Amino acid sequence: MKKIIAIDGPAASGKGTLSRNLARELNFAHMDTGALYRAVAFEVLEQDKEPSVEDNALDGCKALQVNLHSANPLSNPDLRTEIIGEAASKVASIQSVRDFLTDMQRDFANNPKDGLDGVILDGRDIGTVICPDAPLKLYITAKCEIRAARRMKELQLKGESVTYEAVLEDMRARDARDSGRKVAPLRPAKDATIIDSSDLSEAQMLENALTYAKKAFG
């Protein structure tokens, strides 16, 4: 059985932290698929173009493909800003962009690196579109107000001056775009286990997920 864990959920649900912790505990490889969409958006904004226009977004995909050969554009800390997150959500609504990034994600899922025991991909459509046969699917969610408070803390730690109201408004807009789009909308797969992280600590989240992983993979 392929050891693939699909982890989906909205922004600031805790899925990224959980994925990293789980990958470390299980000795699995981890792909943050949001970074792919962010990297495409970054390339589009570098050209001063509008990310919701398909041709611009596809040029961004091509630029990313070129950069992937020479550097590691996915680890660029500049991808982590709210502006890039918003633009990523726009390029992510375009079918041809999603198609472009699908092979990269499936290739990662199906070819775990030597020495690693499996893979974890986190994103919005991993359980529904990218890896519909993953033996373990988790859908991580939390109340919008709690996710906005978490995001605000993150941004303040980075020195960005933001208000809770503005972050909450952005979070609602991003949720609406990610869940309301026609292509690969954010939603739990039918066979996903839903975990509400609103009142759980990082350690409790990990403990829960390890229990599900044990059930799925022995």
Ligand code: DC
């Ligand atoms: O998880 P994140 O905030 O880094 O993702 C940035 C945007 O990318 C998000 O608003 C929606 C999009 N995304 C997506 O549509 N599908 C994925 N698998 C991952 C991210």
